Amino acid sequence: MTQKQTAPQTWVENVRTLLTHSLRVDISSKERLVTPIFFALIILMLFSFAIPESDGALRSRMMVAESQLAIFFALQIAFSRTFESERVDRIFDHLRLSPISSSAFITSKILHVLLIGGGTMLCTGVLSIIVQGQAIGQMADPVVIGTALLTLLGLTGIGVLLASITLHAEGHQILFPLLYFPLSVPVLLCSTEGLIHWLDSYRWDSTMRGWSVMLIAFDVIYLTLTILLGTETVD
Amino acid sequence: MTARKSKFTLANSLTVLLALVFVQWLLAWFWVPVDEAQGEVYRIVYLHVPGAFASFLSAGVLLVGSLLALRSKSEHWLNLSRAAAEVGLLFTLLTLATGSIWGKPTWGVWWTWDARLTTSFLLALMYGGWILLFGAIPQGPSRTRSCSILGVMIAADVPIIYKSVTWWRTLHQPQTILRTGGSTMDGDMLSVLLFGIAIMAVVSINLILVRQETLSLEQELEEKSLGVTS
Numbered sequence: 001m002t003q004k005q006t007a008p009q010t011w012v013e014n015v016r017t018l019l020t021h022s023l024r025v026d027i028s029s030k031e032r033l034v035t036p037i038f039f040a041l042i043i044l045m046l047f048s049f050a051i052p053e054s055d056g057a058l059r060s061r062m063m064v065a066e067s068q069l070a071i072f073f074a075l076q077i078a079f080s081r082t083f084e085s086e087r088v089d090r091i092f093d094h095l096r097l098s099p100i101s102s103s104a105f106i107t108s109k110i111l112h113v114l115l116i117g118g119g120t121m122l123c124t125g126v127l128s129i130i131v132q133g134q135a136i137g138q139m140a141d142p143v144v145i146g147t148a149l150l151t152l153l154g155l156t157g158i159g160v161l162l163a164s165i166t167l168h169a170e171g172h173q174i175l176f177p178l179l180y181f182p183l184s185v186p187v188l189l190c191s192t193e194g195l196i197h198w199l200d201s202y203r204w205d206s207t208m209r210g211w212s213v214m215l216i217a218f219d220v221i222y223l224t225l226t227i228l229l230g231t232e233t234v235d
Numbered sequence: 236m237t238a239r240k241s242k243f244t245l246a247n248s249l250t251v252l253l254a255l256v257f258v259q260w261l262l263a264w265f266w267v268p269v270d271e272a273q274g275e276v277y278r279i280v281y282l283h284v285p286g287a288f289a290s291f292l293s294a295g296v297l298l299v300g301s302l303l304a305l306r307s308k309s310e311h312w313l314n315l316s317r318a319a320a321e322v323g324l325l326f327t328l329l330t331l332a333t334g335s336i337w338g339k340p341t342w343g344v345w346w347t348w349d350a351r352l353t354t355s356f357l358l359a360l361m362y363g364g365w366i367l368l369f370g371a372i373p374q375g376p377s378r379t380r381s382c383s384i385l386g387v388m389i390a391a392d393v394p395i396i397y398k399s400v401t402w403w404r405t406l407h408q409p410q411t412i413l414r415t416g417g418s419t420m421d422g423d424m425l426s427v428l429l430f431g432i433a434i435m436a437v438v439s440i441n442l443i444l445v446r447q448e449t450l451s452l453e454q455e456l457e458e459k460s461l462g463v464t465s
Contacts, residue, residue, distance in 0.1 A: 161388070165381035169371035179364040182357040183388060186395050221391055229384040232305065 014100045018108035023115070032081070036074035036120040037127075043069050044124070044131050060138060060199035064192055067124050071152060072188070074120035078113045079159040080176060083167050102234035106227060109160050117152045143198050143208075147191055150215050154187035157222035164233040187222070190215040249445060252438045259431045267427050276340045283333040284428060285435030286326050290358065292436050293323030294393040296443055297365075301386030304379050311451065313379050316386050317369055318446035322439055324362035331355055354395065361389045 009017065026032045047066050051058065125139045138144065162179050166172040194211030263281035270277035300316035303309075334352065335345050346352065365385050372378040 158388075161384065165384050166368065166371075168373075168377050169368060169381070171371060175364070175367060175371055178360070178367065179385065182360040182364065183392065185353070185357055186392065225384075225388060225391065229305075229387065232380050232384065 009100070011101055011104050014104035015108045015111070018100075018105060019111050022108065022112040026116070033119075035077055036070075036116065037123045039073045039077070040070040040120060040124040040127055041131075043073070044127055048131065061196060063128060063138065064195045064199065066128060067121065067148060068151070068188060068192060070124040071117055071121055071148070071155070072184070075113065075117050075152075075155055075159055076177060076180070078116040079163040079180070080173060082109055082113060082160060082163045102231040103227060105234050106160065106164075106230035109164075109230075110156055110223075110226065113156045113160055114152060117156060118149075121148055121152065138199065141198075143204075144195060147195050147198070147212070147215065150212075150219055151187055151191035154191075154215065154219040154222050155184055157219065157226040158183050158187070161222075161226040161230050161233075164230055167233070187215065187218045190218060249438070249441045252434060252441055255434045256431075256438060259427065259434055262427045263431070267424050268421065270424075273341060276337060279333050279337045281428060281431050283330060283337060285431040286329040286333060287355070288432045289435045289439035290323050290326035290330055290355075291393050291397065292439055293319045293326060293362075293443065294358070294390045296440070297323060297386045298390035301383040301390070304383040305387075308376060308379055310374070310379060310454065313369075313382060314450040314454065315443070315447045316382060317366070317450060318443045320362050320365040320369075320386070320389075321446060322442045324359060324366065325442075326435075326439060327355060327359040327362060331359060358389075358392070361392065365389060 043066055047062055051062060129136055129139060159180060162176060162183070166176050166179065169175050190211050194208060194215060197207050197211065260281065263278055267278075267281075269275055296319035297316050300312050300319055304312035304316060331352070334355070338347070338352075339345050365382065368385055369378065369382050372381055
């Protein structure tokens with residue numbers, strides 16, 4: 001019995017293979033794709049009931065709060081199942097037989113969560129325009145989109161690392177939010193303060209620059225820690 | 236025998252240090268002048284600020300313990316991290332409690348979601364989370380690695396907490412001790428406060444070392460009893 005010889009995969013190919021696998025698992029179960037959208041819809045509905053009539057300034061603040069909440073909770077779901085297939089299907093055991101770079105593994109997980117988070121963000125925006133009549137121009141503002149993406153990046157970094165370290169912990173479903181909440185607050189605070197300042201004034205002044213620099217600094221810290229230390233947990 | 240002797244020494248030095256803390260409190264109550272704006276209530280600063288610095292210092296020890304544990308993969312250093320997390324939690328809670336007592340007459344509320352208060356509260360949650368994570372993973376390399384990584388993450392957040400009063404709109408007074416252009420405090424007040432910070436820093440290190448030794452002895456005993464059973 002002869003086995004077909006395959007050339008060893010490069011790092012990028014490893015990332016792509018792992019990412020494709022994770023996305024296939026997501027697509028195969030529809031509830032995984034629908035849950036974040038339901039979350040976004042529930043949050044928008046609650047805000048609409050709580051604050052039925054709002055002026056321009058309050059409306060933009062609502063948009064910030066809604067989108068942050070939707071992303072925060074959607075990512076919580078994403079993280080809780082990030083390593084689920086590895087745990088259930090014993091993929092880590094298989095990886096021992098055909099080892100791949102642990103940094104490729106962590107990178108694929110970060111990209112996977114970024115895609116889920118990005119999708120949720122997009123759905124929240126579209127629903128916000130449809131359900132609440134938010135201005136498309138405000139939602140499609142490059143600074144708003146950029147800040148939201150930076151927030152997503154920071155939250156993803158911290159979440160993937162925490163998901164990997166709580167993987168073998170008893171009651172990790174409870175432990176994860178307990179650790180994720182305090183560590184994600186600095187990113188959320190910078191992002192919220194920055195977005196509110198921008199939507200109030202539309203001026204790229206020192207305050208806006210300050211919040212953006214802080215947000216980028218947190219992203220860099222968290223992503224560096226994830227890539228440096230996440231490989232330790234995978235190993 | 237050696238371990239017992241060193242524990243005895245650590246415990247003795249802790250007694251001396253606690254006596255020094257008492258001396259600092261006496262100075263704070265009877266020697267330093269009263270604050271013109273805040274009155275007598277400001278004296279809680281002599282417990283509040285040293286407690287806050289001790290909680291930051293514990294995060295520093297947690298970082299060192301975590302990095303050493305990650306490098307050596309040894310449970311010994313994890314005990315240092317655990318001791319630092321426990322002592323850090325203790326001092327953070329002390330800081331929050333004294334801050335709350337100070338806040339009531341000064342701001343009119345026991346608690347407000349002010350930047351410094353919120354970030355200090357988050358630090359307490361993080362220390363608590365570390366202790367929970369330690370308890371939730373069975374002993375072994377996985378626990379050493381996971382807890383050490385979380386330790387590094389907690390320590391990375393401490394500069395944010397320290398600088399929060401500068402970065403965010405806040406009720407909490409800005410930095411008065413370590414600032415460019417020198418301290419804004421009166422000389423007598425500052426000297427007693429610095430004395431208190433130094434003493435509390437040594438007390439926290441001492442507590443961490445005593446606790447680490449207790450944890451190591453507990454672990455040794457557990458391993459021996461398991462050896463006897465098997």
